[in-house]
Amino acid sequence: MKKVLALILALCMVFALAACGGGAKQEAAGGKTKVTLWATGSDNVRQIFETLTSDFNAKNDKYEVELQFMLSGTGAQSLADLLTAASQAGQKNTDYDLVDFSGDDWSKVTNLIGEEQFVKLDASKLPNAAGVAAKSSVAPDYCQPYRGTTVILAYDSEAVPNPPQTVDELVQWMKDHPGRFAYNQPGTGGAGDSCARSFVYNFLPEEAFTSTDEKWIAEWDKGFEFLKEIHPYMYKSGGSIVYPAKNQGTLDLLNQGEIDMCPNWADMVLSQRASGAIKDTIKITQIQPSFTGSLQSLAIPTFGSHEEGAYAFIDYMLSPAAQEIMVKQMAAIPLIDVSGMDMTGYEDLNDLDVSSFRIQSIGGLSTSFNERWDNEIATIG
Amino acid sequence: MSKKAKQMLVAYGLVIPAFMVVMLTVAYPILAAVIKSFQDPKTGEFTWANYTYFFTDPVQLKNLLYTLYVVIMTVVIAIVVAYLLALYLRFTKSKIAKTIGTLYLLPRFVPAMCAVYAMITIIRDSGLINRIGLLFGKDIHLGMMYHASGIITMNLWFNIPFAALMITAGLGAIPDSIIEGARDVGAGKFKTFTSMILPLSLKDVVVASTFVFMSNVGSFTTPYLMGGTSPKMLGIALFDQFNKYLAYNRSAALSVIMFLICSVSAFVYIYSNLKEKEWEK
Numbered sequence: 001m002k003k004v005l006a007l008i009l010a011l012c013m014v015f016a017l018a019a020c021g022g023g024a025k026q027e028a029a030g031g032k033t034k035v036t037l038w039a040t041g042s043d044n045v046r047q048i049f050e051t052l053t054s055d056f057n058a059k060n061d062k063y064e065v066e067l068q069f070m071l072s073g074t075g076a077q078s079l080a081d082l083l084t085a086a087s088q089a090g091q092k093n094t095d096y097d098l099v100d101f102s103g104d105d106w107s108k109v110t111n112l113i114g115e116e117q118f119v120k121l122d123a124s125k126l127p128n129a130a131g132v133a134a135k136s137s138v139a140p141d142y143c144q145p146y147r148g149t150t151v152i153l154a155y156d157s158e159a160v161p162n163p164p165q166t167v168d169e170l171v172q173w174m175k176d177h178p179g180r181f182a183y184n185q186p187g188t189g190g191a192g193d194s195c196a197r198s199f200v201y202n203f204l205p206e207e208a209f210t211s212t213d214e215k216w217i218a219e220w221d222k223g224f225e226f227l228k229e230i231h232p233y234m235y236k237s238g239g240s241i242v243y244p245a246k247n248q249g250t251l252d253l254l255n256q257g258e259i260d261m262c263p264n265w266a267d268m269v270l271s272q273r274a275s276g277a278i279k280d281t282i283k284i285t286q287i288q289p290s291f292t293g294s295l296q297s298l299a300i301p302t303f304g305s306h307e308e309g310a311y312a313f314i315d316y317m318l319s320p321a322a323q324e325i326m327v328k329q330m331a332a333i334p335l336i337d338v339s340g341m342d343m344t345g346y347e348d349l350n351d352l353d354v355s356s357f358r359i360q361s362i363g364g365l366s367t368s369f370n371e372r373w374d375n376e377i378a379t380i381g
Numbered sequence: 382m383s384k385k386a387k388q389m390l391v392a393y394g395l396v397i398p399a400f401m402v403v404m405l406t407v408a409y410p411i412l413a414a415v416i417k418s419f420q421d422p423k424t425g426e427f428t429w430a431n432y433t434y435f436f437t438d439p440v441q442l443k444n445l446l447y448t449l450y451v452v453i454m455t456v457v458i459a460i461v462v463a464y465l466l467a468l469y470l471r472f473t474k475s476k477i478a479k480t481i482g483t484l485y486l487l488p489r490f491v492p493a494m495c496a497v498y499a500m501i502t503i504i505r506d507s508g509l510i511n512r513i514g515l516l517f518g519k520d521i522h523l524g525m526m527y528h529a530s531g532i533i534t535m536n537l538w539f540n541i542p543f544a545a546l547m548i549t550a551g552l553g554a555i556p557d558s559i560i561e562g563a564r565d566v567g568a569g570k571f572k573t574f575t576s577m578i579l580p581l582s583l584k585d586v587v588v589a590s591t592f593v594f595m596s597n598v599g600s601f602t603t604p605y606l607m608g609g610t611s612p613k614m615l616g617i618a619l620f621d622q623f624n625k626y627l628a629y630n631r632s633a634a635l636s637v638i639m640f641l642i643c644s645v646s647a648f649v650y651i652y653s654n655l656k657e658k659e660w661e662k
Contacts (some may be wrong), residue, residue, distance in 0.1 A: 185610060187625040237506055238528030243610045257506040317659040371626045377439050 012029055013041040032057075032064040035309035039100035040070040040079045043372050048329050049100075052378065055325065056316050063309040065098075080109045086303060087113045097304040098313060101297050107138050107361060118142045119300040125311040128318035131336045137210060137359045139148055143297035146317040147332035150293025150357060151194035152266045152284040154251065159260040167202065170287055173261075180260040182235035182243065182250045189247035194292045195263040196373055198361060202289050209292075212363035220372070227377050235259050235273040240381050263291055266352060270331035274345050284348045292360040296332075304312045418633035431634035439639030440611070445638075447612035451529050451604075452597045455536040456590050462537070463544035464586065468578075470545075471552040488542050497606050500535050501526065527609040535603045539660070544589040552578070584653055591650040595643045615639055 039049055043173045046069045053065045070079060079099065086094050088232040101340045103108070120141050123129060127254045153170070159180075174181045184192035200223025201209055208216045234241045235253060244250050250262035251269065255278040262286075272278045298317065300310045316322055326332040333352050334341065343350060364371070421428045435441045470482050488496065503509040505526040513522035523533035556576060577648045604614040613621070615635065623632040 047485070237526050238524035238530070238609065240527075240609060242527040244527070245605055256505065258505070258507045267535070367627055374611075374621060374625070375440055379443075381611065 006048070006114075010194060028041065032060075032062060033306055033309055035063050035065045035097045035306045036068055036095040036304075036311060037065050037098045037100065037313065038070075038079055038082075038096060040105075041072055041100075041102075043071065044330055045069075046071065048167045048326060048332075051325055051329060052317070052322055055321070056313060060312060060316070063306070063312050065309070065313050071216070076188075080105055080112065081300060082141070083109055083117075084112045086245075086302070087117050093305045094301075094303050095305060096301045097306045099299055099301060100311040101143060101299055102294055106143060106297065106299070110139060115139045115142045117302055119302055119310075122311075125308075126318070127314050128315050128336070132318060134295055134335050134357065136295055143299040144314050144318075145295040145297045145335055147323075147326050148163050148293060148335060148352075148357060149265060149267045149333060150286070150352060151191050151291035151354065152286050153261060153267070153291070154180055154254060154264045154269045154282055154284050155261040156254060156257070156279070156281055157283045158281045159257075163261070163283075164212065164287060166288050167199070167283075170261075171230060174230055178233045178335045179236045182253055182259050182262050184247055184250045184262075185243045185245055186373050188245040189249075190264075191247045191250065191264045191268075191291075192243070193366070194360070195369075196227060197362070197369065197376075198289065198291050198358070199223060199230075200369075201360070209358060209360045209362070212361075212365060214365065216362075217365065217368055220369070224351075224372065224376055227373070228380065231377060233378050235341065243378065254282060266333060266349070267292075267331040270346055270348060284352075286352060290358050293333075293357045294359055295335075295357065401556055414633040414636055417630055418637050420630055422628065422630045431630045433639070434631060435635060435638060441618065443612040443617045443641075444615060447529070448598065448615045449642075451532055451536070451595060451614060453532050454529075455540060455597050456593050458533070459537055459540040459544050459593050460548075460586060460590050463541050463548055463589065464582075466541070466545045467548040467552050470549055471555075485545055486542050493539070493602055495537060497535060498604055500531075500538065501607065504534065506532060526607060531607045532604050532614070534602070535607060536597055539603075540593045544593055547589040547592070548582060548585050551582045555581050584656075588650060591646040594646040598642050599639055657658045 003039070015285050023054075037049070037053065039045060046067075049067050049069060053067050057064050068195065083096060083099065086096060086202060118139075121144055133144065135321050136145050136150060149216065153163065158165075159174075170181075182193040186193045186196045200220055203217060203222040203226070204219050209220070219267055231241060235258065237243065237258075244253060247264055247268060251264055251272070253259045254262050254264075266284055269278070269282060269284055276344065298310075298314050300307055300314075304310065318336060320336065320340050323334040323336055323338075327334055327341065327343065327346050327349065331346060331349070333349055338350055391634050419429070420429055421430065421577055435445065466481075466485065470485075491499075501508070503512075504523050506524065507523045508523075510523060510527075511521050525534060559577055559581070560573055563577050568576065599616050599619075600614065601616040601620065604617050605620075608614060608617060615638075619632060619635050619639070622628045622635055
């Protein structure tokens with residue numbers, strides 16, 4: 001009996017080892033060099049990357065990009081952790097050839113391992129980048145933005161033919177049309193976060209927008225007074241003021257005609273409009289000072305293996321063809337000149353100026369912000 | 382090793398996996414949460430502050446009372462409606478009663494999310510009822526969305542079939558002979574009900590109420606999608622403490638408070654079961 005067991009165990013180990021061996025680096029089929037791209041996000045991000053990598057692989061005869069995708073929120077080890085581990089273990093020539101980052105991921109990783117663990121980008125290897133005006137707010141020399149998204153003001157053009165252009169005009173509009181504006185509860189969706197925070201941070205110096213310093217908490221009072229002032233003009237149901245949960249909550253109200261305006265994500269509004277989920281009359285615009293947005297970027301770790309291949313893919317991502325795919329599939333804001341692209345159905349994106357994007361990262365302060373909002377604004381009733 | 386000892390080992394061996402699963406996934410987390418609820422978030426020292434917060438902070442106190450209001454209204458209305466429905470199904474032998482008897486369990490087969498969104502599209506201020514009203518020139522605003530009345534209505538959809546199922550089973554166990562006996566000695570319909578049917582089915586009513594009560598104290602989906610901004614039901618308040626404010630010690634305290642609220646009804650349930658055994662003696 002014991003002998004049989006030992007034999008089975010031994011066999012298992014052999015197979016396990018063999019499986020490990022199979023994972024070693026391989027040349028891709030057709031003599032192309034394999035470049036591994038690491039990305040994380042929601043499922044729509046996976047879909048877009050699958051489309052883009054297969055398009056790239058069909059067009060490029062030197063490199064074959066393979067996608068390693070981690071769905072966010074699945075409890076798996078995060079990309080930031082994996083990179084930190086590889087870097088701190090002093091690994092060289094890993095398959096972390098190219099990584100995809102949002103602004104937040106990027107600050108997290110650079111805080112942990114420093115930006116010098118990434119390749120300082122050589123502009124001569126990225127000819128398409130010349131047409132990109134947007135710059136990353138953190139470490140612009142090390143990461144290349146390729147798409148943007150931002151919170152905008154969504155409105156029903158039938159009810160509001162001339163949408164407000166500034167925050168002051170918006171406030172005046174709210175007062176003239178009580179109950180026709182809503183933003184979702186901060187902490188339940190990025191649009192509400194962006195709206196409440198921009199309204200508060202409009203009273204603070206610009207540097208506070210990207211600061212995690214607790215000293216700014218003391219300066220929120222004026223902004224919260226402002227939120228209290230506009231509170232009575234918000235959407236009402238069942239006799240009291242309501243801030244719906246989630247980005248979709250306000251968008252549904254807008255679509256049903258219960259409100260005429262709400263802050264929301266540009267990509268969310270446009271892709272739902274394109275698929276027919278919401279009315280055609282819903283349009284988007286940006287007000288000044290604007291709501292906040294973010295840029296998605298690519299970076300090349302120094303401990304990867306195929307720098308040239310990574311450059312090739314980044315350059316491809318900034319080509320009109322790739323940008324058009326991102327517009328069509330996820331209503332991303334293109335970062336290059338759109339004159340050569342087919343923007344049918346997404347014309348609204350042309351008016352969004354990525355160079356005036358306000359990017360906000362207040363880190364842990366957001367927890368205190370949400371708690372204060374819940375205690376001071378939500379409870380007014 | 383003796384044969385008996387071997388048998389013992391086998392018995393324990395069979396029990397241990399299940400026992401360990403319960404210990405690791407139920408008992409240990411509960412214990413850890415209770416300990417955490419008495420700890421200061423910074424120093425880790427013993428404190429009552431996490432508990433006093435929920436009973437002294439006006440916002441949290443409002444949440445607690447609001448939850449009790451919604452849950453008690455749900456229990457009372459669900460039980461009364463379910464009881465009437467069960468009586469009808471038990472004592473009416475028509476085709477309609479039979480049809481209702483088959484259909485009333487249907488809501489239990491509709492996924493919760495679908496049901497909530499269906500209800501929202503009907504009762505919201507721009508929903509089905511409003512649109513039907515507009516056809517007749519009336520702009521009806523029910524005001525049920527983002528309001529306690531909407532949450533209670535939704536809870537009734539989930540709980541009436543469940544309560545009716547339990548009470549129908551109880552009423553079904555009352556033999557016809559008892560009712561005929563009461564009639565024989567001259568009891569009217571009302572008297573038969575108050576002195577025979579009601580006392581005999583009371584235990585099922587109590588059990589159904591406790592189940593409805595417990596399942597609604599911590600409800601999340603319905604109040605999250607249909608509730609207003611403030612006050613909030615405890616399930617949402619707990620979500621805020623845990624996910625939004627990252628206040629883990631307070632979250633633990635709130636969980637214990639919710640557990641204690643539920644255990645009141647668990648106590649009623651156990652008590653009513655024990656009482657029946659005495660009555661059977």
